[in-house]
Amino acid sequence: MNLPTKIDPKAAKAIGPLPAEHPPVRVGKVGVLLVNLGTPDGTDYAPMRRYLKEFLSDPRVIEWPKAIWYPILYGIVLNTRPKKSGAAYAEIWNQERNESPLRTFTRSQGEKLGEALGEHDHVIVDWAMRYGQPSIETVTKSLMERGCDRIVMFPLYPQYSATTTATVNDKFFEALMKMRFQPAVRTVPSYQDEPVYIEALARSIEKHLESLDFEPEVVIASYHGIPQSYFRRGDPYHCHCQKTTRLLRERLGWDEKKLMTCFQSRFGPEEWLQPYTDKTVEKLAREGVKSIAVFNPGFVSDCLETLEEIAGEAGEIFHEAGGKNFTHIPCLNDTDEGMAVIETLVRRELSGWL
Numbered sequence: 001m002n003l004p005t006k007i008d009p010k011a012a013k014a015i016g017p018l019p020a021e022h023p024p025v026r027v028g029k030v031g032v033l034l035v036n037l038g039t040p041d042g043t044d045y046a047p048m049r050r051y052l053k054e055f056l057s058d059p060r061v062i063e064w065p066k067a068i069w070y071p072i073l074y075g076i077v078l079n080t081r082p083k084k085s086g087a088a089y090a091e092i093w094n095q096e097r098n099e100s101p102l103r104t105f106t107r108s109q110g111e112k113l114g115e116a117l118g119e120h121d122h123v124i125v126d127w128a129m130r131y132g133q134p135s136i137e138t139v140t141k142s143l144m145e146r147g148c149d150r151i152v153m154f155p156l157y158p159q160y161s162a163t164t165t166a167t168v169n170d171k172f173f174e175a176l177m178k179m180r181f182q183p184a185v186r187t188v189p190s191y192q193d194e195p196v197y198i199e200a201l202a203r204s205i206e207k208h209l210e211s212l213d214f215e216p217e218v219v220i221a222s223y224h225g226i227p228q229s230y231f232r233r234g235d236p237y238h239c240h241c242q243k244t245t246r247l248l249r250e251r252l253g254w255d256e257k258k259l260m261t262c263f264q265s266r267f268g269p270e271e272w273l274q275p276y277t278d279k280t281v282e283k284l285a286r287e288g289v290k291s292i293a294v295f296n297p298g299f300v301s302d303c304l305e306t307l308e309e310i311a312g313e314a315g316e317i318f319h320e321a322g323g324k325n326f327t328h329i330p331c332l333n334d335t336d337e338g339m340a341v342i343e344t345l346v347r348r349e350l351s352g353w354l
């Protein structure tokens with residue numbers, strides 16, 4: 001028999017003896033692949049440029065015709081933005097591991113999910129990034145080399161957008177397109193209204209607010225924006241964000257004045273989904289609101305956009321405009337609440353494969 005040592009014994013039995021010259025048969029395991037957006041390998045010009053080039057060349061992210069976009073991308077954006085974004089990443093970099101917080105949290109989520117599913121020794125959990133390393137293709141191949149002939153792929157975005165969920169799916173299927181022997185696959189759908197997710201967010205908000213010595217008059221659910229034109233062309237992201245906030249309001253017993261929906265992280269000259277978080281924070285302070293809290297339900301892990309743009313910049317804007325108390329509520333990250341969401345959805349998608 002020429003079977004790899006780690007093959008599932010049940011699968012080995014089903015296959016039966018193979019001739020010595022037979023190529024290795026690696027089957028019997030189930031892979032779970034967590035995928036987040038991605039992140040640069042370092043904050044210097046070269047890694048930043050490499051990351052931004054891959055990200056901003058994605059036609060799912062920038063829908064402008066290449067003939068218009070590429071001269072701007074190569075002529076302006078990739079000359080100026082690496083330095084600016086690198087400085088922002090440097091402020092939040094995990095120095096101990098020399099990596100971004102997004103990578104640290106994604107790795108930890110993968111490890112904790114692996115432990116949670118530990119009773120199933122035929123399940124292998126791994127993680128990858130849409131842009132940068134480790135790539136979806138590398139990790140998918142590695143799962144297959146480890147015997148996975150079935151893979152559940154989980155794009156780590158609660159609300160669906162073509163700019164995030166769809167491009168992760170594209171990249172995953174692009175990797176499969178190159179394979180002779182493809183695994184059976186399932187992709188985890190968006191979960192903007194899943195009770196386990198709403199409950200996890202509500203508890204993390206409640207816990208955080210209990211730890212404060214002030215009570216926010218307004219709480220902002222700040223989601224990453226997308227251009228309005230994408231919404232008009234049918235991207236359901238805006239509706240998904242609104243639904244998450246509405247369900248949270250119902251769960252927390254808050255009205256629309258207490259819990260607002262805003263959109264952050266604009267890029268380029270187009271109009272993006274509104275109201276904008278930075279403008280809202282400033283307006284609230286100018287109107288006399290003294291205490292606010294901001295959280296980021298659309299981000300599975302804290303990252304540049306939550307730590308630097310919200311915890312840092314938005315806080316400064318609020319204080320400069322006359323606000324007194326500003327607090328950023330961390331993302332679910334690898335907390336028990338956050339892992340309960342990931343584990344519940346993965347177990348559901350694994351049904352029949354466990």
Ligand SMILES: C=CC1=C(C)c2cc3[nH]c(cc4nc(cc5[nH]c(cc1n2)c(C)c5CCC(=O)O)C(CCC(=O)O)=C4C)c(C)c3C=C
Nearest residue numbers: 037038039061085100102161163164224226267303304305
């Ligand atoms: C047109 C550009 C962009 C769209 C559309 C977009 C959508 C989008 N992004 C996220 C989540 C994240 N984005 C992050 C960083 C980031 N986003 C853009 C541009 C668009 N995003 C850029 C250029 C960058 C890089 C940083 C910068 O130069 O400003 C991150 C953080 C990654 C990290 O390493 O920390 C996340 C997460 C969502 C959810 C989304 C649409 C729904």
Ligand SMILES: [Fe+2]
Nearest residue numbers: 037224265305
């Ligand atoms: Fe983004």
Ligand SMILES: [Fe+2]
Nearest residue numbers: 238239240242
């Ligand atoms: Fe809508």
